[in-house]
Amino acid sequence: MTYALVVVANRLPVDVTVEEDGSTSWSRSPGGLVSALEPVMQAADGAWVGWAGKPDVDVEPFDGDGMRLVPVALSEDEVRDYYEGFSNDTLWPLCHDVISPPEFHRRWWDAYRKVNRRFAEAAAAQAAEGGTVWVQDYQLQLVPAMLREIRPDLRIGYFHHIPFPPLEIFAQLPWRRQVVEGLLGADLIGFQRAGDAANFVRVVRRLTDLTTKGQVVHCPGAEGAPGREVRAAAFPISIDSARFDALARRDDVRARAREIRRDLGDPRVLLLGVDRLDYTKGIRHRIKAYGELLEEGRLDVPDAALVQVASPSRENVEAYQQLREEVELLVGRINGEHGQIGSAAIYYLHHSYPPEEMAALYLAADVMLVTSLRDGMNLVAKEFVATCTDERGVLVLSEFTGAADELGGAIMVNPHDIDGMKDAIERAVHMDAPEQRRRMRKLRRRVLHDDVARWSERFLSFLMDDPPHALAGRGDPGLSEPMTGRAL
Ligand code: G6P
Numbered sequence: 319m320t321y322a323l324v325v326v327a328n329r330l331p332v333d334v335t336v337e338e339d340g341s342t343s344w345s346r347s348p349g350g351l352v353s354a355l356e357p358v359m360q361a362a363d364g365a366w367v368g369w370a371g372k373p374d375v376d377v378e379p380f381d382g383d384g385m386r387l388v389p390v391a392l393s394e395d396e397v398r399d400y401y402e403g404f405s406n407d408t409l410w411p412l413c414h415d416v417i418s419p420p421e422f423h424r425r426w427w428d429a430y431r432k433v434n435r436r437f438a439e440a441a442a443a444q445a446a447e448g449g450t451v452w453v454q455d456y457q458l459q460l461v462p463a464m465l466r467e468i469r470p471d472l473r474i475g476y477f478h479h480i481p482f483p484p485l486e487i488f489a490q491l492p493w494r495r496q497v498v499e500g501l502l503g504a505d506l507i508g509f510q511r512a513g514d515a516a517n518f519v520r521v522v523r524r525l526t527d528l529t530t531k532g533q534v535v536h537c538p539g540a541e542g543a544p545g546r547e548v549r550a551a552a553f554p555i556s557i558d559s560a561r562f563d564a565l566a567r568r569d570d571v572r573a574r575a576r577e578i579r580r581d582l583g584d585p586r587v588l589l590l591g592v593d594r595l596d597y598t599k600g601i602r603h604r605i606k607a608y609g610e611l612l613e614e615g616r617l618d619v620p621d622a623a624l625v626q627v628a629s630p631s632r633e634n635v636e637a638y639q640q641l642r643e644e645v646e647l648l649v650g651r652i653n654g655e656h657g658q659i660g661s662a663a664i665y666y667l668h669h670s671y672p673p674e675e676m677a678a679l680y681l682a683a684d685v686m687l688v689t690s691l692r693d694g695m696n697l698v699a700k701e702f703v704a705t706c707t708d709e710r711g712v713l714v715l716s717e718f719t720g721a722a723d724e725l726g727g728a729i730m731v732n733p734h735d736i737d738g739m740k741d742a743i744e745r746a747v748h749m750d751a752p753e754q755r756r757r758m759r760k761l762r763r764r765v766l767h768d769d770v771a772r773w774s775e776r777f778l779s780f781l782m783d784d785p786p787h788a789l790a791g792r793g794d795p796g797l798s799e800p801m802t803g804r805a806l
Pocket of ligand 1: 328456479631
């Protein structure tokens with residue numbers, strides 16, 4: 319059996335548990351991507367190729383949630399070199415403004431190539447003749463070209479969920495050319511923002527001999543064979559907005575939100591941060607600004623409280639371990655100075671929570687703080703907005719997120735500007751109800767309309783409606799102009 323639509327992502331949309339006797343069981347891990355793609359996959363005979371999240375899990379493909387799930391096994395060394403190493407200690411910091419210095423190791427690159435080939439082969443084995451394969455994210459940038467080499471009949475899409483860096487930064491990568499050529503195996507390369515697509519096209523122009531017109535790259539065919547066109551464009555990702563809206567209307571979720579506020583001692587103003595514990599998220603900057611507001615008496619405990627959910631992430635990577643130390647030291651210091659018996663200044667939670675609890679937290683909060691130093695999109699900002707069904711609550715949002723291009727109703731901040739951030743937080747805390755409503759209405763219109771289903775429909779229709787790859791007979795190559803967005 320082969321499949322008309324194959325999604326290839328580093329992670330499968332299910333979590334594996336390995337029992338003591340070596341047997342495996344699976345549970346659903348309902349990320350945004352899977353909820354978007356599930357209906358499309360079910361309608362289209364879909365397969366999902368991905369890693370189970372634990373080393374050495376080598377099991378046969380199986381059916382789950384109306385799609386074929388195809389696990390790709392990674393050894394412990396490969397998890398270290400391909401996932402923790404090249405993906406998360408080379409590419410991740412490189413794509414996020416080198417906030418943490420990227421490490422370049424040839425052994426990691428070798429593992430990245432080898433594992434990308436394994437994903438490409440797995441996808442090639444699942445895809446139907448003339449089918450569509452959609453490759454996801456920075457861990458798999460070589461897959462499009464590897465796949466095209468094995469299966470030239472396929473239509474291949476790639477979506478980059480994180481920022482694509484400016485040429486000056488990307489050029490640091492010793493294997494920059496191979497990565498660009500890997501991506502150019504796709505017919506359509508999607509980015510979060512117009513600026514990311516523009517960065518990519520500039521990189522192509524400077525690092526290859528290929529010609530470009532607008533956002534279209536012309537790849538000549540080998541030995542007289544017809545060439546191909548590769549298009550780059552922005553497709554800002556979103557969330558399952560209706561799901562968060564519905565959660566926020568549930569009686570049990572609303573009761574839980576009231577309970578959270580009560581348990582925190584009913585502060586007049588509850589501030590909230592929700593992030594993976596990642597150095598790109600600006601958690602330290604945010605906490606510093608909040609600490610200074612307390613210091614200066616512009617906020618007081620127990621009048622104000624900050625809940626910071628920092629979910630564990632990539633815990634074997636040193637930069638993440640170091641960040642955890644720094645954040646915990648800072649939280650401890652501020653709580654020591656400003657906390658009281660029964661009322662902390664910061665409630666720091668190093669956990670992950672199910673969507674119901676997240677919705678209750680969003681509902682309970684007065685001010686949501688999203689202060690990333692660099693972020694492809696930031697879905698937390700959109701989840702908060704989708705949850706604010708009563709049109710109260712204020713979003714403070716970093717200019718350096720993809721979401722800032724879309725969420726004009728937020729209070730925008732530069733997280734490096736601590737004084738500016740303090741003023742913005744104070745403004746948010748004191749914002750009157752009519753202004754909150756006006757801003758939230760605008761935000762909600764956008765988030766409820768542009769949900770993740772529209773995102774995937776838009777990408778896939780762009781990919782599939784495109785006439786066949788050959789250059790001959792093509793219409794206007796300027797078709798793929800990126801969505802316009804507010805430049806930073
Ligand atoms: C970002 C990336 C995803 C990744 C997620 C969680 O959102 O764009 O590709 O899956 O972080 O990171 P992890 O390393 O746990 O998969």
